[in-house]
Amino acid sequence: MNKIIQKMPATGKGEGRRLKPLTLLFGIVLINTLLFLFLLPKLGQHGFDWIVMENNSDFESADYFLVMLFSLGKEKVYEFGVDACYSPLSYVFFYLISKATAADQLLAGVDLFSLPYEELIRMTPKLLSSPYHLLGFLMYTLGGIGLFLYAVSRLNLPKTRERLLCFTVLTSVPLLFGAVERGNLTMYVAALTLIAFLLKDAESKWAREAALLLIAIAAGLKFYPAFMGLLYLREKRFKEAGRLIVYGILAVFLPFAFCGGMEGLGTMLSNLSILAMGNAYVCRLQFLQGVLGTMGIYGGLNKLLNTCFILVLLIFILITGNTTRRMVFLAAALAMYPPNAYRYTLLFFLIPLFSWIREEAEVCSAMNFLKAVLYACIFSIPTIWGIATGFTLTFGYYTMTYVEFFIYLAAWCLLGVSVLEELSAVVTWVRTRRKGEMCSED
Numbered sequence: 106m107n108k109i110i111q112k113m114p115a116t117g118k119g120e121g122r123r124l125k126p127l128t129l130l131f132g133i134v135l136i137n138t139l140l141f142l143f144l145l146p147k148l149g150q151h152g153f154d155w156i157v158m159e160n161n162s163d164f165e166s167a168d169y170f171l172v173m174l175f176s177l178g179k180e181k182v183y184e185f186g187v188d189a190c191y192s193p194l195s196y197v198f199f200y201l202i203s204k205a206t207a208a209d210q211l212l213a214g215v216d217l218f219s220l221p222y223e224e225l226i227r228m229t230p231k232l233l234s235s236p237y238h239l240l241g242f243l244m245y246t247l248g249g250i251g252l253f254l255y256a257v258s259r260l261n262l263p264k265t266r267e268r269l270l271c272f273t274v275l276t277s278v279p280l281l282f283g284a285v286e287r288g289n290l291t292m293y294v295a296a297l298t299l300i301a302f303l304l305k306d307a308e309s310k311w312a313r314e315a316a317l318l319l320i321a322i323a324a325g326l327k328f329y330p331a332f333m334g335l336l337y338l339r340e341k342r343f344k345e346a347g348r349l350i351v352y353g354i355l356a357v358f359l360p361f362a363f364c365g366g367m368e369g370l371g372t373m374l375s376n377l378s379i380l381a382m383g384n385a386y387v388c389r390l391q392f393l394q395g396v397l398g399t400m401g402i403y404g405g406l407n408k409l410l411n412t413c414f415i416l417v418l419l420i421f422i423l424i425t426g427n428t429t430r431r432m433v434f435l436a437a438a439l440a441m442y443p444p445n446a447y448r449y450t451l452l453f454f455l456i457p458l459f460s461w462i463r464e465e466a467e468v469c470s471a472m473n474f475l476k477a478v479l480y481a482c483i484f485s486i487p488t489i490w491g492i493a494t495g496f497t498l499t500f501g502y503y504t505m506t507y508v509e510f511f512i513y514l515a516a517w518c519l520l521g522v523s524v525l526e527e528l529s530a531v532v533t534w535v536r537t538r539r540k541g542e543m544c545s546e547d
């Protein structure tokens with residue numbers, strides 16, 4: 106019934122001219138971005154220091170080159186240590202890039218495994234001297250950006266709104282000053298997951314099958330998009346869920362043939378376990394373990410609450426009747442549950458943003474205007490916040506910049522609003538059911 110009401114045309118004098126939530130979102134994005142570009146010449150390098158992930162240029166494109174360096178270990182890739190924690194398909198992908206740019210030849214004959222880890226990390230800039238490395242990185246980046254542009258086109262928005270949404274996505278902190286600046290593979294993973302979401306309910310059976318393959322590939326690159334399978338279970342599409350499991354197993358495990366086989370699998374799981382459990386995560390808001398660590402909650406209680414967090418999200422995904430809220434809970438599971446998450450994982454919040462645009466953004470309600478502001482805070486350059494804080498760079502911990510604090514505060518608020526909405530819906534449903542039972546007894 107709510108959906109029917111939401112889709113009813115606006116009535117009344119001047120109703121169609123009212124400020125819409127989506128217009129508010131685009132307005133905030135444009136003001137922030139244009140203001141940042143205006144101030145950037147005056148701010149100079151400090152402006153970029155303020156907005157990049159760790160306030161320095163030492164690690165620019167680091168994730169791209171570090172993963173490429175690890176990929177040169179081939180079947181011993183997971184012996185590099187805890188930072189070698191990507192799935193094998195990721196390393197196969199980057200090894201192919203190293204071959205295409207001849208980066209593998211630069212370190213030919215060097216025993217990478219004999220080097221101390223710190224020296225190994227310092228060798229990544231040497232890959233910058235590989236032939237056509239900038240062109241290769243540009244092609245890699247444009248490939249990810251092209252996927253996001255395709256996802257925007259799937260919404261079939263009016264041209265002006267489509268262009269504004271493209272502008273919003275491409276200039277956002279999670280993409281431009283997160284995934285692109287680091288060269289992080291999450292750019293591809295989030296884009297594939299987003300496209301899969303837009304294709305999963307298409308009329309064409311080939312599009313629906315493509316969605317399954319894209320989810321499997323995304324899970325093969327980084328494991329947690331496997332949570333998307335819950336959507337198929339929630340909708341009782343068991344045959345598709347079964348095929349998704351098959352595709353996922355092939356995408357995740359088949360590449361281990363190139364990355365150490367069963368021994369490589371065991372080492373990777375060990376690396377993931379150490380990475381997840383071996384850090385205090387002080388002053389971190391990017392994921393729940395970090396929030397708990399910042400609050401001084403460690404050890405068994407930290408792990409218990411973190412487990413409860415993902416379980417509650419999964420339950421909400423299964424029980425909610427609202428598509429956009431379901432996508433918020435899914436995005437939170439993808440972006441805020443994995444340890445050592447950084448701002449680029451907020452790209453998964455494009456899934457609920459696109460769902461909100463498709464389902465609810467035309468409804469002029471207080472809640473929708475609030476959501477428009479929160480989405481704008483996540484995906485726009487927070488220039489006004491920068492002016493208010495004097496463009497201060499960072500808190501005491503290097504991963505917690507003032508920009509990071511602002512965009513993650515908005516993401517956590519969006520999750521909190523969605524949880525409150527869902528609890529309210531559950532209470533309303535319980536009361537309605539009780540009232541119906543009382544009437545039937547009378």
